[in-house]
Amino acid sequence: MDQPVFAKHVTLFASLEPMVLAEIRAAAHLRSTGAGALFFAEGEPASSFFVLETGSVKLTQVTPEGHQIVMRLLGPGDAFGGVAAFGGAVYPVGAEAVTDSAALEWPGSTMAMLMERHPRLAINAVRFVAERLYLLQEQFRQLATERVERRVARALLRLVEQAGRRIESGVLIDLPLSRDDIAQMTGTTLYTVSRIISRFEAEGLLEGGRQRMVIRNSQGLLNIADDIP
Amino acid sequence: MDQPVFAKHVTLFASLEPMVLAEIRAAAHLRSTGAGALFFAEGEPASSFFVLETGSVKLTQVTPEGHQIVMRLLGPGDAFGGVAAFGGAVYPVGAEAVTDSAALEWPGSTMAMLMERHPRLAINAVRFVAERLYLLQEQFRQLATERVERRVARALLRLVEQAGRRIESGVLIDLPLSRDDIAQMTGTTLYTVSRIISRFEAEGLLEGGRQRMVIRNSQGLLNIADDIP
DNA sequence: TCTCGAGTTTGCGCCGGAGCAAAGACGCCG
């Protein structure tokens, strides 16, 4: 391993000199959490920035009415809490471990200091947040203009990307996600998701189960996501 | 005027020393555009960062199917194009002048150089983009969980904030926005917007017109936005 | 192995909102 795990695929740490990377790494400590537990809660004062090492985490928001929505799903190498730690006062989302997880944690003040010392890091941070903003805009547009079936197909494809594991019968989404979770990712209800997934199953696109899915024909899903009949 | 216009309310330029501000200002040049014309188009290589001096601009995206959506509306002092110029390759949105407008323009490479030299500026940039991300998340959540009437009420209130001008009969939204524009801001259709606004008008909340609205009772709108009967 | 409970499916009814069509109301320009 020529690069430490924490620096891989993290835009934030791209093209930094090894010495700087080592300095950054030294400022972090590892924090572990069991499935279902929180790294931090929504609305809590933002204190830290994280990079997930192992496991998976979902970032959620709760509406004033109590509906929950899932903003994003994370796997190893993904960073979170950054937006808040860099800029805001409180975490705008909560971070819940979906499976047992461990993440590197940097206090926000440390990051600020590091950025002050290494402009490159700050510039990377801009890129990092900008990237996220771009993706969210994309999702926003889809939510505004596409119907539920397409959004669900897209969500499943994204899950395949992020947590797919090849098995004999197809690609297993290796995360314990319920229908309700998928509903919260796509801005709909668990009923509608269940119906849509049943339909996909009837069409042979996938194989559903209790908090479990195996995608058999991702091309078919892609056709639905891109509205090719 | 103790601060130049371009530096007011722009998170990006907060708490910089006058000398640095002057250096930044010197790197910009002013660009003017008539109503309806573009500062840049969606998908165009991202080259510049802008701060609007006068007029108003809307940032739009077009779906593959050709539906347009309005991501954001800008007034004097608002920055745009930043996300792309800092991080991305192309502009993820198009910027169209709603009224005759003028904006300061910085080439992306200049900004990168300035940030390299002044870490404070880079750190501000992170805050700036983070702030935007936060607001977009908010809107995303509302789009996912709230019904159209509430979203329209919210959009109108936002417009009052941004472009409201007190007149005898209430607060005029001082921008030529059509029903369709509002539909594109709220993820719905012009028909539905028209119906909802007619209803608001019948309830005495506002006074509609051709590309024109006067809000008479913003408290009433607030109640609808926050679902208080 | 049995039981319990969380997660899932499905029937049913309702309704918010989409979308077409056509009529109306402005405001602008000749």
Next chain:
DNA sequence: CGGCGTCTTTGCTCCGGCGCAAACTCGAGA
């Protein structure tokens, strides 16, 4: 001052998706 194009309103219809209720399924733990 008249005509035209753009924006707006409104009737009508249709249907996607919501949400309750109830049955079912499966896995975990006793």
